[in-house]
Amino acid sequence: xxxxxxxxxxxxxxxxxxxxxxxxxxxxxxxxxxxxxxxxxxxxxxxxxxxxxxxxxxxxxxxxxxxxxxxxxxxxxxxxxxxxxxxxxxxxxxxxxxxxxxxxxxxxxxxxxxxxxxxxxxxxxxxxxxxxxxxxxxx
Amino acid sequence: xxxxxxxxxxxxxxxxxxxxxxxxxxxxxxxxxxxxxxxxxxxxxxxxxxxxxxxxxxxxxxxxxxxxxxxxxxxxxxxxxxxxxxxxxxxxxxxxxxxxxxxxxxxxxxxxxxxxxxxxxxxxxxxxxxxxxxxxxxx
Amino acid sequence: xxxxxxxxxxxxxxxxxxxxxxxxxxxxxxxxxxxxxxxxxxxxxxxxxxxxxxxxxxxxxxxxxxxxxxxxxxxxxxxxxxxxxxxxxxxxxxxxxxxxxxxxxxxxxxxxxxxxxxxxxxxxxxxxxxxxxxxxxxx
Amino acid sequence: xxxxxxxxxxxxxxxxxxxxxxxxxxxxxxxxxxxxxxxxxxxxxxxxxxxxxxxxxxxxxxxxxxxxxxxxxxxxxxxxxxxxxxxxxxxxxxxxxxxxxxxxxxxxxxxxxxxxxxxxxxxxxxxxxxxxxxxxxxx
DNA sequence: GTGGTCTAGACCACA
DNA sequence: GTGGTCTAGACCACA
Numbered sequence: 037x038x039x040x041x042x043x044x045x046x047x048x049x050x051x052x053x054x055x056x057x058x059x060x061x062x063x064x065x066x067x068x069x070x071x072x073x074x075x076x077x078x079x080x081x082x083x084x085x086x087x088x089x090x091x092x093x094x095x096x097x098x099x100x101x102x103x104x105x106x107x108x109x110x111x112x113x114x115x116x117x118x119x120x121x122x123x124x125x126x127x128x129x130x131x132x133x134x135x136x137x138x139x140x141x142x143x144x145x146x147x148x149x150x151x152x153x154x155x156x157x158x159x160x161x162x163x164x165x166x167x168x169x170x171x172x173x174x175x
Numbered sequence: 176x177x178x179x180x181x182x183x184x185x186x187x188x189x190x191x192x193x194x195x196x197x198x199x200x201x202x203x204x205x206x207x208x209x210x211x212x213x214x215x216x217x218x219x220x221x222x223x224x225x226x227x228x229x230x231x232x233x234x235x236x237x238x239x240x241x242x243x244x245x246x247x248x249x250x251x252x253x254x255x256x257x258x259x260x261x262x263x264x265x266x267x268x269x270x271x272x273x274x275x276x277x278x279x280x281x282x283x284x285x286x287x288x289x290x291x292x293x294x295x296x297x298x299x300x301x302x303x304x305x306x307x308x309x310x311x312x313x314x
Numbered sequence: 315x316x317x318x319x320x321x322x323x324x325x326x327x328x329x330x331x332x333x334x335x336x337x338x339x340x341x342x343x344x345x346x347x348x349x350x351x352x353x354x355x356x357x358x359x360x361x362x363x364x365x366x367x368x369x370x371x372x373x374x375x376x377x378x379x380x381x382x383x384x385x386x387x388x389x390x391x392x393x394x395x396x397x398x399x400x401x402x403x404x405x406x407x408x409x410x411x412x413x414x415x416x417x418x419x420x421x422x423x424x425x426x427x428x429x430x431x432x433x434x435x436x437x438x439x440x441x442x443x444x445x446x447x448x449x450x451x452x453x
Numbered sequence: 454x455x456x457x458x459x460x461x462x463x464x465x466x467x468x469x470x471x472x473x474x475x476x477x478x479x480x481x482x483x484x485x486x487x488x489x490x491x492x493x494x495x496x497x498x499x500x501x502x503x504x505x506x507x508x509x510x511x512x513x514x515x516x517x518x519x520x521x522x523x524x525x526x527x528x529x530x531x532x533x534x535x536x537x538x539x540x541x542x543x544x545x546x547x548x549x550x551x552x553x554x555x556x557x558x559x560x561x562x563x564x565x566x567x568x569x570x571x572x573x574x575x576x577x578x579x580x581x582x583x584x585x586x587x588x589x590x591x592x
Numbered sequence: 593g594t595g596g597t598c599t600a601g602a603c604c605a606c607a
Numbered sequence: 608g609t610g611g612t613c614t615a616g617a618c619c620a621c622a
Contacts, residue, residue, distance in 0.1 A: 043380045043388060047621060058278050084622050116280070123279035127289045130272055134293035137269065139197050140262035141255070147290050150266045154273035155283050186597060212609060223599045228611070236375075241460045244610040245606035249460060325612060336556050351594060362614045367596070383595040384621035394558070401557035405567045408550055412571035415547065417475050418540035419533075422572050428544045429564050432551035464606060501607045 037064065040081055048083060052091035057100065057119050060111055067116075071101060071109045098122050176203065179220055187222060191230035196239065196258045199250060206255075210240060210248045237261050315342065318359055326361060330369035335378065335397045338389055345394075349379060349387045376400050454481065457498055465500060469508035474517065474536050477528055484533075488518060488526045515539050 038055040040048060059065045074092065078085040092109055095101045099118045101109045112118060134147055177194040179187060198204045213231065217224040231248060234240045238257045242248045251257065273286055316333040318326060337343045352370065356363040370387060373379045377396045381387045390396065412425055455472040457465060476482045491509070495502040509526055512518045516535045518526045529535060551564055 042385065043382055047383075049621075054275060054278070061278065061280060087622055090621085120280050123276055123281050124285075126272070126276055126279075127281065127285060130269070130276065130286060131289045131292045133265070133269055133272065134290040136193065137262055137265055138293045139193075139200060140265075141200055141259045142262050142266065144290060144294050146263075146266065147269060147293075148287060150270045151273040151283060151286050151290070153270045154277045154286075188597080213611095214609085224610095225600085226598060229597090231610080242610055243460055243607085244464075245608085246459065247607095247609060327612075332553065332556075339556060339558055352596095353594085363595095364615085365613060368612090370595080381595055382622085384593085386594060386622095398558045401554055401559050402563075404550070404554055404557075405559065405563065408547070408554065408564060409567045409570045411543070411547055411550065412568040414471060415540055415543055416571045417471070417478065418543075419478060419537050420540050420544065422568060424541075424544060425547060425568050425571075426565060428547045429551040429561060429568070431548045432555045432564075433561050459607095466606075504607050507606085 038077070038081060040083065042083075049087050049090040049094070052077075052081075052083075052088060053094055056091070056095060057122075060100070060115050060119060065111050067111050067113050069111050071111065073108055177216070177220060179222065181222075188226050188229040188233070191216075191220075191222075191227060192233055195230070195234060196261075199239070199254050199258060204250050206250050206252050208250050210250065212247055316355070316359060318361065320361075327365050327368040327372070330355075330359075330361075330366060331372055334369070334373060335400075338378070338393050338397060343389050345389050345391050347389050349389065351386055455494070455498060457500065459500075466504050466507040466511070469494075469498075469500075469505060470511055473508070473512060474539075477517070477532050477536060482528050484528050484530050486528050488528065490525055 037059065038052060040051050040055065042048060044051065056065065056071070065071060071092075072080070074085045074088050077083070077088050081088075092101065092103070096103055096109070098121075099112055100115045100122070102112050103109050137147060138144075176198060177191065179190050179194065181187060183190065195204065195210070204210060210231075211219070213224045213227050216222070216227050220227075231240065231242065235242055235248075237260075238251055239254045239261070240248050241251050276286060277283075315337065316330065318329050318333065320326060322329065334343065334349070343349060349370075350358070352363045352366050355361070355366050359366075370379065370381065374381055374387075376399075377390055378393045378400070379387050380390050415425060416422075454476065455469060457468050457472065459465060461468065473482065473488070482488060488509075489497070491502045491505050494500070494505050498505075509518065509520070513520055513526070515538075516529055517532045517539070519529050520526050554564060555561075
């Protein structure tokens with residue numbers, strides 16, 4: 037279920053966080069449901085339990101999951117809301133990166149195209165993709 | 176001339192690279208001109224010469240500067256071209272970040288606004304206010 | 315495993331790069347396998363870890379190895395391809411050196427013999443003895 | 454007369470040596486003739502006299518030029534012979550480089566082509582170029 | 593444990 | 608003076 041690339045430059049613990057967030061957004065993990073245990077994930081992903089523990093701790097800190105001591109971790113009631121909040125903070129990173137690129141001569145248009153790629157677009161059809169990012173956001 | 180934040184999570188040597196690239200793009204350092212020496216920068220920035228050497232080595236590798244051991248470092252003839260090339264590679268990072276954010280429910284519009292900030296926009300992106308996207312942004 | 319000559323005029327970090335490339339080409343280090351750690355090599359070779367880090371950084375930049383901070387360095391899937399690519403760039407150095415020697419009166423034949431040495435030839439290059447070049451090589 | 458590239462990775466003093474050797478091979482500087490003085494070269498090339506002094510010292514050491522204290526430097530009687538001898542030593546460098554490249558998967562054929570480039574060839578016509586390197590080697 | 597960054601200080605060839 | 612290499616030793620985030 038969780039796709040982890042151990043050779044990625046992105047730390048494994050961050051990948052785990054994103055994968056869990058992704059699964060929550062996709063409705064695979066629903067509010068109130070129990071997440072796989074540390075041991076379970078550790079075995080299935082072949083990853084050190086300490087690493088997974090670090091991811092769970094961060095998700096807990098952000099209010100996305102709730103630990104129930106002795107009985108695993110559960111998806112928070114307002115997990116999706118918290119995920120979007122966390123994502124909004126990452127928008128600052130996007131602005132920062134854009135600022136850097138602007139200094140180096142990259143145009144706003146070039147950046148828009150780069151972003152369009154994330155929406156499966158050719159870079160010209162933002163209008164067509166609105167609200168079609170594949171998530172069930174109705175609840 | 177070069178603004179370095181030693182407390183930033185961004186490595187100092189990367190900040191130096193970006194600052195030099197920025198100054199080249201701004202025309203402060205022109206093609207063929209000599210850059211400050213390692214020792215000179217080391218003293219003025221209060222940074223170890225090895226760290227600056229690391230930045231210069233990377234800039235050299237990218238064809239942005241040309242070291243002439245014994246007589247200093249010079250801005251390459253095609254420095255600006257090389258800087259844009261290097262920047263274009265960073266656009267992949269932007270796409271990747273956008274993909275992540277899309278997964279977390281951030282819309283293309285939100286990202287465009289974040290990018291607009293890098294171009295001095297007020298955050299309520301110019302084009303978006305022309306009503307051409309059909310969204311009600313009054314609330 | 316890695317043969318390093320600290321007295322060579324060739325920088326140690328370059329020797330390490332070449333030795334690792336050589337071992338990959340020989341199949342000693344295979345794609346996906348873990349390389350010795352910085353500290354391990356540092357101890358076994360008696361070389362400062364920073365120097366080895368410099369070699370690993372260059373190999374990383376060329377896509378020959380993939381570091382996974384916290385869990386070691388791995389030989390890239392396409393390491394051999396990348397090594398040949400890197401080697402092809404060095405062919406330019408060979409051409410350049412040949413040009414220099416040509417200017418100084420060294421013939422193409424003499425250079426071919428010099429190269430033949432690298433391929434275990436006796437120095438009197440095989441094809442040349444077939445008399446196909448019309449030279450009298452008996453004196 | 455002497456072509457020097459200050460930004461080349463090749464040290465300036467070596468470039469001067471090669472340029473003087475080249476001019477001797479071309480017959481521009483003939484045996485017994487006086488070479489330009491340190492000051493003269495320093496001014497015309499815009500290079501530190503110490504650097505030129507270093508080149509002259511090396512050429513003297515190899516018996517290619519002869520200093521006449523107080524009255525400049527002269528091309529040796531057997532300069533061309535000495536130049537070829539010096540060049541032959543560089544053939545070892547060629548062999549060494551070839552050995553390195555062989556290890557990295559470059560074939561003998563690829564190297565022959567690289568060398569052919571130095572003789573203005575397409576890589577296939579070694580036979581056509583014999584003895585046509587443009588030098589007057591009759592004396 | 594792993595790789596990555598940084599400092600302090602030395603030494604080198606070169607200009 | 609210049610850039611380039613190397614060491615010794617510290618500290619960091621990550622696994």
